[in-house]
Structures are given as C-alpha cells and as structure tokens.
Amino acid sequence: MRQQPSCMQGALHRAGMFLRDRGATMGACHVPAAYITLVIPIEGHHLYSFSCHILNSGIYLSPFPYLRNLRHHTTMNISSEHLETSQDGTRWATLLAPSSLSFLVAAIVAAVITYTWASSSNTTKGLPNLNPPGFFSSVEAKKFFATSGESLVTQARKLYPGQAYRVMTNMGERIILPHELVEEVRNDRRLNFSHGFMEDGGFDGLIPGFEPFSILIQDGRFQTVIKKHLTKVPIGMLKSLSDEAEFIISRTISDSPDWNEMALSPAFHEIVTKVATRVFLGKEFSRNDDWVRVTQGFTHSWIVGGSALHLWPWALRILVHWVLPGCREARAQIKEARRMIAPFVAKRQATIQAAIAAGHDVPKFDDAIEWMAEETTKKGVAYDTAMLVNFQLVITLVAIHTTTDLLQQFVADLAQNPESFQQIRREVINQLQAGGLTKESFHKMPLLDSAIKETQRLKPIQFLIMRRRAQEDIQFSNGLHLKKGTRIWADTCRMRDPAVYENPEEWDAARFLKLRSQPSKASEAHLVCPSRDHLGFGYGIHACPGRFFAVHELKVILCHLLVKFEWKLAPGTDTKPGYIGDTCFANPETRVLIRRREEAEYDFCSI
Numbered sequence: 001m002r003q004q005p006s007c008m009q010g011a012l013h014r015a016g017m018f019l020r021d022r023g024a025t026m027g028a029c030h031v032p033a034a035y036i037t038l039v040i041p042i043e044g045h046h047l048y049s050f051s052c053h054i055l056n057s058g059i060y061l062s063p064f065p066y067l068r069n070l071r072h073h074t075t076m077n078i079s080s081e082h083l084e085t086s087q088d089g090t091r092w093a094t095l096l097a098p099s100s101l102s103f104l105v106a107a108i109v110a111a112v113i114t115y116t117w118a119s120s121s122n123t124t125k126g127l128p129n130l131n132p133p134g135f136f137s138s139v140e141a142k143k144f145f146a147t148s149g150e151s152l153v154t155q156a157r158k159l160y161p162g163q164a165y166r167v168m169t170n171m172g173e174r175i176i177l178p179h180e181l182v183e184e185v186r187n188d189r190r191l192n193f194s195h196g197f198m199e200d201g202g203f204d205g206l207i208p209g210f211e212p213f214s215i216l217i218q219d220g221r222f223q224t225v226i227k228k229h230l231t232k233v234p235i236g237m238l239k240s241l242s243d244e245a246e247f248i249i250s251r252t253i254s255d256s257p258d259w260n261e262m263a264l265s266p267a268f269h270e271i272v273t274k275v276a277t278r279v280f281l282g283k284e285f286s287r288n289d290d291w292v293r294v295t296q297g298f299t300h301s302w303i304v305g306g307s308a309l310h311l312w313p314w315a316l317r318i319l320v321h322w323v324l325p326g327c328r329e330a331r332a333q334i335k336e337a338r339r340m341i342a343p344f345v346a347k348r349q350a351t352i353q354a355a356i357a358a359g360h361d362v363p364k365f366d367d368a369i370e371w372m373a374e375e376t377t378k379k380g381v382a383y384d385t386a387m388l389v390n391f392q393l394v395i396t397l398v399a400i401h402t403t404t405d406l407l408q409q410f411v412a413d414l415a416q417n418p419e420s421f422q423q424i425r426r427e428v429i430n431q432l433q434a435g436g437l438t439k440e441s442f443h444k445m446p447l448l449d450s451a452i453k454e455t456q457r458l459k460p461i462q463f464l465i466m467r468r469r470a471q472e473d474i475q476f477s478n479g480l481h482l483k484k485g486t487r488i489w490a491d492t493c494r495m496r497d498p499a500v501y502e503n504p505e506e507w508d509a510a511r512f513l514k515l516r517s518q519p520s521k522a523s524e525a526h527l528v529c530p531s532r533d534h535l536g537f538g539y540g541i542h543a544c545p546g547r548f549f550a551v552h553e554l555k556v557i558l559c560h561l562l563v564k565f566e567w568k569l570a571p572g573t574d575t576k577p578g579y580i581g582d583t584c585f586a587n588p589e590t591r592v593l594i595r596r597r598e599e600a601e602y603d604f605c606s607i
C-alpha cells in the first residue's frame with residue numbers, strides 16, 4: 001500500500017489542489033525530494049489540521065484528530081486506491097516525498113511564490129484597487145485595513161459608486177460588491193459562505209487550534225442542527241433562557257436601589273454566554289465557570305491568533321502558529337474543553353447503555369450535544385468527543401459575541417433615547433402582565449422588535465457582509481466576472497442610504513414599526529427578516545440561521561433588564577462603535593449608571 005513517491009514535485013502538485021481551490025494554479029516545480037508529508041483534502045473536504053513531528057531524518061506532518069493513528073505511517077501513495085477514509089467519511093490522501101529540512105523550506109518558499117503569483121492573476125485585476133499591497137508584502141496594507149477599513153470603504157463609496165472594487169483587507173484580497181448585486185448573490189449556491197468562513201476563520205483546518213471550524217463545512221450538519229433545534233424556541237427553551245437570565249443577572253448586576261456604575265461589555269458577555277450555554281449544554285455547564293472561561297477564552301484566542309496569522313503568507317502559517325500566543329492558547333483551550341466534555345459524554349452514553357441493559361426506555365436528552373450526535377448519526381457517521389467539542393466551541397463563538405454586541409449597543413441606544421426607553425418598557429411590561437413571557441407576548445412587542453432592528457441598522461456586526469467564496473467561475477448581470485476561488489463581500493451602505501431610510505443617521509425606535517403598515521415592506525420590517533435594505537443578519541440562503549434563537553435570547557434578557565433596572569449613560573462615557581477590519585463592535589468602554597427599580601411589575605418566576 002505504501003511506497004515512496006519520486007520527488008517533491010508530486011507533493012506540490014497535490015498541494016496545488018488546495019491552492020487551486022481558491023483560484024490559484026500551480027506551476028511545474030522541480031524540488032529535490034524531502035521527507036515531508038502533506039495531508040490534502042479530497043473531494044471538496046478540508047483537512048482538520050496538521051501536527052508536525054520529527055521522525056528520524058525527516059519531518060512528518062500528521063493530521064489531527066481523525067488520522068492520529070497515521071503518525072506511524074512513514075509514506076503513502078496519493079493514487080486513488082490509497083485514499084484514506086476517516087471516521088466521518090471524509091476521504092484523505094497523504095503525500096510524501098523523501099529528503100531533509102532544507103527542502104521543506106524550499107517547498108514552502110515555492111508554494112508562497114506560486115500562490116502569490118496565482119492570486120494576482122485573477123480576472124478581477126481590472127477593477128479599481130483601493131488598498132493595493134506592496135510589491136513584496138501585503139502586511140502593511142492588511143494592517144492598514146484592520147485599523148482604517150471603515151474610512152477606506154466610506155471613501156470607496158464616493159469614488160466607485162455602484163461599482164465593484166478590489167481591496168486588500170486584513171484577511172487578504174476581497175472584491176467588494178455594490179449593493180446592486182446583493183440580490184444576485186443571496187441565493188446563488190455557487191457563492192459559498194461556510195467555505196469562505198472556513199478559510200478566513202478556520203484557516204482551512206490547516207492550523208492546530210483552528211480545526212474546530214471544519215465542523216462548518218461537514219455536510220451542512222452544523223447549520224442543520226441550528227435550523228432544526230434553535231429556530232422554533234419552544235416554551236421550555238424560553239423558560240430555560242429566562243431562568244438562567246434571572247440567575248446570572250442577579251449575580252452580575254447590583255441589586256442596589258442606588259445608582260452604581262457598570263461597564264456594559266463584561267457584564268453582558270457573562271450574561272449572554274451563560275444564558276446561551278444553558279440551552280446548548282444545560283445547567284451543569286452554564287453554572288460551570290471553568291467552561292465559560294474556556295469557551296470565552298477560545299473566542300478571544302481565535303480573534304487574537306487569527307488576526308496575527310492573517311499577516312503571514314499561507315504557507316508560513318503552518319510554522320508560525322506554533323509560537324503565536326493566540327494560537328497556542330486556542331490549542332490549550334481545545335484540550336481543556338475536551339477534558340471537560342469527555343466525561344459528560346461518557347456518562348450520558350453509560351446512562352443510555354444502562355437503560356438498554358435494564359430494558360427501560362432510552363432516556364431522551366435535549367441539548368446541543370444530543371442534537372449534533374443525532375444529526376451526525378443520521379449521516380451514517382460515528383461521532384466522537386473531539387467533534388462534539390468542535391461543535392460546542394464554534395456554536396459558542398458564532399452565538400455569543402454577536403448577541404452580546406447587539407445587546408450592548410441596544411442598551412446604550414436606549415440610554416441615549418429616554419423617551420423611547422420608557423415607551424418600550426411600558427410595552428414590555430404590559431405584554432408580560434397580559435400574557436406572561438411567551439412567544440405570543442413577544443409578537444405583541446413590535447416597538448421593542450423595531451428598536452432592536454434599528455440599532456442593528458445603524459451598527460451591524462460587519463459593515464461588509466455576505467462573505468462568500470466563488471466555488472466556480474461566475475458572471476454577474478453587470479458583466480462582472482468572478483474566477484473560482486474569488487472572495488467577495490457586499491457593502492451594507494444601503495442601510496444608511498437616504499433614498500431608502502428617511503434621516504438615516506438618526507436612531508428612530510419606531511422606524512420599522514411604521515414600515516409594518518406598508519404592505520410591500522411589512523414582512524421585512526421584522527427583526528428576524530433580512531432584506532436587501534437591512535443586512536444585519538446577512539441575506540439569502542446563508543442568512544444567519546441562529547437569528548431566531550438570538551432574537552429570543554435577546555428579548556428574554558431585555559425583558560429582565562427593563563422590568564428590573566433603570567439605567568443611563570455614565571458621565572463622560574463613550575458609545576462610539578469601534579472598527580477592526582470589516583467588523584464593527586459596540587464600544588467596549590461604554591459604562592452606565594444602573595439601579596434596581598422599586599416597582600416589581602412582573603414576576604419572572606411565574607412563567
């Protein structure tokens with residue numbers, strides 16, 4: 001089965017499959033043979049990650065976690081009869097060519113040059129280039145976009161109205177599409193979200209510490225779990241959300257009737273994490289501070305490590321990640337998460353086995369571990385702790401900081417608009433008193449819904465949204481031609497366009513409530529309904545599938561806050577959003593003065 005390939009050329013040729021996937025083409029390359037093993041994804045699947053071992057005279061890169069046992073293999077032929085199939089059905093090929101460390105370095109340099117050349121030969125080259133990279137390096141341009149991306153894009157809107165343009169972002173080159181093309185992007189399956197995210201955020205599974213993101217591209221099961229289990233938000237889930245909100249708010253926000261100063265960001269981060277974790281993993285984990293620390297820490301490491309990695313050329317990332325602090329922390333956090341989840345999964349399996357052995361009904365569990373296990377089994381694939389942990393880490397990552405951010409911005413907006421604040425509180429209390437904390441009551445709180453949507457209009461989580469990667473060549477109606485592998489983002493400028501929204505710079509709580517009375521706009525005026533005029537949750541087939549859950553979670557937390565507390569901005573505090581790259585975040589320094597309200601107009605324990 002195993003034999004020595006003749007030289008490095010073969011290995012690089014296979015590496016070309018990986019590069020070609022993002023629009024590159026490999027040139028012929030004669031490099032003397034080296035002991036390098038590359039594990040390359042086959043048939044559109046991606047590699048989980050590499051780990052690197054020095055074995056005898058050679059370097060051995062082995063995949064993690066599914067092919068751990070292959071560490072004992074020294075060579076493997078790439079030909080189709082020698083493909084490996086991992087537990088989840090993904091097929092892999094391992095490439096090897098004989099030699100020494102110097103040739104590994106030569107191979108990496110060759111790959112960098114080829115990739116750089118191939119990337120720059122894209123057909124979108126004729127588009128205006130907003131932030132061109134330097135001749136030898138794109139690092140400065142990437143750093144510039146990270147800090148000044150928002151002002152660059154504002155400038156581009158004036159320079160290139162209605163046109164697509166190129167820009168070197170902090171994550172690499174992107175084509176920014178004018179909003180006119182949003183309708184063409186939204187349901188085009190050739191423009192893929194997960195593969196784009198997997199590349200930007202998961203580094204295509206090539207970097208240990210980022211391998212959890214491979215869950216995003218495994219036959220859509222991640223998205224299916226969310227759509228199937230987190231969209232309807234049944235009353236039991238609503239009750240869990242409220243129960244956890246009651247618990248954690250009482251421990252995070254002072255109960256004093258006197259004004260106390262509080263920073264919004266850390267408090268809301270804690271509240272949102274625990275409330276969401278209650279649904280994802282139950283009380284055992286939502287009340288477990290170590291778990292919360294690990295999952296929050298993983299998000300932080302991902303941001304820090306990922307931002308640093310993006311400054312390196314692709315081929316060097318597989319080396320530098322070993323020393324970058326965020327990447328090292330991410331690896332440690334994954335290990336710790338596995339250590340915590342493994343006994344939980346084992347205990348559950350033992351309970352099921354015991355029930356079966358005793359002839360009892362198999363107990364039913366209702367949390368994200370169970371949903372994912374069920375969905376995976378349905379695909380005929382065995383699941384393991386590593387995969388379940390990947391799922392937990394990624395779902396927490398996509399769910400928490402987005403929801404925390406919107407909650408924080410909304411609370412700050414209310415503090416700056418006291419009249420709307422009082423009207424929204426009145427609406428909430430009236431409905432809670434009339435119908436309790438139910439979905440029906442939420443339907444009767446249109447001002448709350450409208451005001452949150454308004455906050456999101458003025459400060460979406462990204463001002464460039466709908467990240468996609470062209471999975472094949474694409475021609476748009478305006479003549480724009482994208483080559484396979486091209487990365488696009490869409491501009492959100494329409495969300496502040498005076499032709500679409502009257503006084504667009506003004507926060508108007510009732511803006512979307514008023515739109516509900518216009519038949520043509522009624523449906524898209526709801527918070528969970530994306531449209532070309534409001535891209536806060538994206539738009540089209542890849543619009544955020546977690547938005548229904550996020551909106552319910554937000555409303556539950558807000559009901560608690562509105563009923564129990566009074567707040568206003570602390571003197572001198574700053575509410576201006578911050579920008580990193582395409583991300584727009586609520587100001588982490590925002591502080592409020594907050595106090596407990598005297599009236600107890602609704603008792604949450606009664607639901």
Ligand code: HEM
Nearest residue numbers: 193398399402403406466467537538539542543544546550
């Ligand atoms: C206020 C909170 C949230 C905001 C603002 C938000 C925003 C977004 C945005 C803008 C996208 C990209 C859509 C596109 O490009 O068209 C997205 C995608 C996604 N979101 Fe959210 N999100 C939130 C909460 C959540 C939650 C709670 C979950 C999970 C429970 C979640 C899971 C996802 C997933 C899985 C995708 C990728 C969809 C796909 O692959 O097609 N999000 N979200």
